[in-house]
Amino acid sequence: MAISPLYALRETSINLWRNILLTTATIITIGVSLLMFGAFFLFDYAVANATQRWEGGIEFVVWMNPEATPEQNANILDAITTSPEIRDYEFVDQDAAYEEFKDIFSDTPELVEVVTPEVMPPSYRVVPVDPNADVVEELAGQFQGRPGVKTVVSANDTIRGIQDLADRAGLFLFIGSFVLLGAATLLILTNIVSAIRNRAREIEIMKVVGATNWFIRIPFMLEGVAQAMVGALMAWGGLWGFDRYVIEEFSDPDGLELLAGFQVSDNEFFTTSVLVLGIAIVVSIVGSLVAVTRYLDA
């Protein structure tokens, strides 16, 4: 027996309206928890995009002494080209280093004026096969202190710091969102139980005249789903704002170069939105099903 959409809509609206305060509290809790959940994913995507950019680029730089002998340079080059752990490298000679220096300090011509290509250290920009921070650090360490090498630097420490910070922030968002999702599930359950108790007589009559269990259950389950959907819509709006005004601000071209890749693609935003919607549906169905099976069929 099919349930009339008009009947389902009417009964669901009545249930929601009868408990308007609890309904509002439930929707807000669902919205905030889904927002945190979605923000965790967007943040994770953004960090992954940023680190992928770093990992795909220069992992460490071997700065040579400008006075290094051709033999010392050849030894370092040989070590780089024969290492199975190095995927790629780029040699930046003194002229290229000087051009880069001029670009970077174009705002301070007085500094550029006192520097000449001869004082610029040439460098090898090395891309390891394995971008893992520990592997990169160990590999970079092999060049440190070798004859002709001025210093070896890598972005690892900075990246690690950012990754650690991102991991901690992500964990906080993830745990927080789960706690709130649990609270939201309980609120949906409470709201439906309250609606079931308010309509005890109607339910009794429905059972006596032969309404099927699903016919009785559906308006209550729709109540849970409706609350979750409105909450998901709120969360989606919040995520759009989070992406537009927080994540995109990080990747501002005038901001820190290291964070230039800290952004979320349209596809990733869409995936996160679908995920948030999916979680909303799961939360509402779990809350509703527990309520109707435990309190309606008893």
Added chain:
Amino acid sequence: MIKLENVTKVYKGDSVALRDATLDIGKGEFVFLVGASGSGKSTFIRLLNREEVPEHGKIFVAGKDIAHLGAWKVPYLRRNIGYIFQDFKLLPNKTVSENVAFALEVIGKPRHVIKKQVPAILELVGLTQKMNNRPSELSGGEQQRVSIARAFVNRPLILLADEPTGNLDPQTSVGIMKLLDRINRTGTTVVMATHDRGIVDTMRRRVIELDRGLIVRDQARGVYE
């Protein structure tokens, strides 16, 4: 129409509500269930409506053993059984016609069927003029008529009534019994639990007397005791 074979119903604490009951109720019969409080009348009715399941025995309604009916089939069984409560159980926020229509709506009857059947049943119970009133605006007798209309609107084969006149004065009770008699004459089997000696003695229909779960009397054209 209704057949019980060695039916026993035991509640928690070994309280026996119905003990080894065996009987037949034919199509179109009018049966009074009498006995003291706690004798098993309500349990008998609840078993027929599959609100309870017996520990032993078989209960056949329209040829089907409802004691072993799958849970999902119970709603379909109940569509063939009307149920009248002592306390009417009307929905206070709905009008008379909405209360009656509710019984059809929740079993998925189309709107055009509801529009046709509700006025017809309200005419049968004599409440056409009050179809837009709410239960709070009706007398006890009128409320019970609405309850009967709701139970009968789907034209069930069986009508179960659990002390339908228990909350009504004798004069109003007579009106309700006339209505039930009229419904019975359409071929509907009526099983009514009652304490009302006057009604049973006046109507002289089949009487089944229960005492502590046992059927102690089954008498055609019987009296209260």
